[in-house]
Amino acid sequence: MKLRQVGEFGLIQRIERLARHIHGSAVALGIGDDAALLRAKAGEDIAVTSDAFVEGVHFRFDHESPRTAGRRALAATLSDLAAMGARPLGFTLSLSVAPDREVDRVLAVVKGGLEVAAEHACPLVGGNVAASESFELHLTALGAVTRGRALGRAGGRPGDHLFLSGPVGRSALERARGRVKHVPEPRIALGRALAWTGRVSACIDVSDGVLADLAHLCRASGVGARLRVPELPRPVGFEAACRRAGREPEELLLAGGEDYELLFSVRGSAPIDLPPELAATTSLVPVGVLARGGLEVVGGQGGVADSGRESGGWRHF
Ligand SMILES: [Mg+2]
Structure with a gap:
């Protein structure tokens, strides 16, 4: 089945169903409202990071399965939280894809990503779907880190x-x-x-x-x-x-x-x-x-x- 047959909301519904089982302790309000609400603990800072995965640039279906492409996309995004020493709170996914794409292939990519998200208790809390010539995933992950404890790039000294x-x-x-x-x-x-x-x-x-x-x-x-x-x-x-x-x-x-x-x-x-x-x-x-x-x-x-x-x-x- 092509995407144009299920439409934007059909796709969103299917993604929501796939993502429903991933729970995060920080989600005060998840998918379905105008914005999600996330709750960090007192004394924490919020870490935010974004990544783009564009077909032909970051993944190619003749080199890898849709599942692997999706898994790699989430792994790359969550890795930036890891580099800050942050625990994942949740992520958003904005999907751009052509209406003549197969629904199953698109969902296989999303499913792959959700596998990695589940492994790290990082629920999908929102996103967007848009029609586009190219197949692109834009991911934003949010994390929390105890104030003053975040790892950064700037503190290195000679001898370390x-x-x-x-x-x-x-x-x-x-x-x-x-x-x-x-x-x-x-x-x-x-x-x-x-x-x-x-x-x-x-x-x-x-x-x-x-x-x-x-x-x-x-x-x-x-x-x-x-x-x-x-x-x-x-x-x-x-x-x-x-x-x-x-x-x-x-x-x-x-x-x-x-x-x-x-x-x-x-x-x-x-x-x-x-x-x-x-x-x-x-x-x-x-x-x-x-x-x-x-x-x-x-x-x-x-x-x-x-x-x-x-x-x-x-x-x-
Ligand atoms: Mg990085």
Whole structure:
């Protein structure tokens, strides 16, 4: 069935039905009014983040299933809340899509996104549907973080140690092969735990690529960094898989993007204490140090890192 046959309200009704089971403790008034009402706790700040997912730019149905596309969209949006140390409160979805699209395909994308939202208790609280030539999802997620505890990009100081929360390069490798199956996990629980340690001076999620995102962090903090390429965590068998795909491993490690691990700097050299359930599943890998001066990539082959300084990572325009 085509979208034009069910109409705008038919589509909205179907999305509402799919989203109904996701409950959030912060929702005072959900879908169905002119605006939703969300309730943060006393002493919390609200974190707000927006993302766009455009067919042909951020997802392609010949590379991935509608479900994977939807899951990746939500994961990317929630990852920005994770990078702030925020707990999700809810999200809105504005959908632009052509009337001759199949309803089932559109709903499969939405369903994929709602799976990830459910995993993080982040209910859909509103949105919009519009007719458009291109298929686009515009997501806005809201979170809450204890006042004064939010992780930001700007607090890094020379001497702080840099950590990555998990392997990078896998999403880029899948894109290079034209077959995207992996959906990174937004590091919500880890971000909240890091915020509570009070020792994380700066944090960013790896969406554009390690090098580009480290450059964002360094610029915001007014520092440089030494990044040690050999220590970057990577998937098992990564080098061989890259070569089979005709790609340089170092390029995908440094400039790949869409890994949604957290890259963060820590004050002092004491180990970071994580809650036991997180400590059991997460290894925080030291990958470098913040420093005075520029961004230095050490231990790599050189070529990629040099060009990476100027042009590495995902460029939006
Ligand atoms: Mg981000």
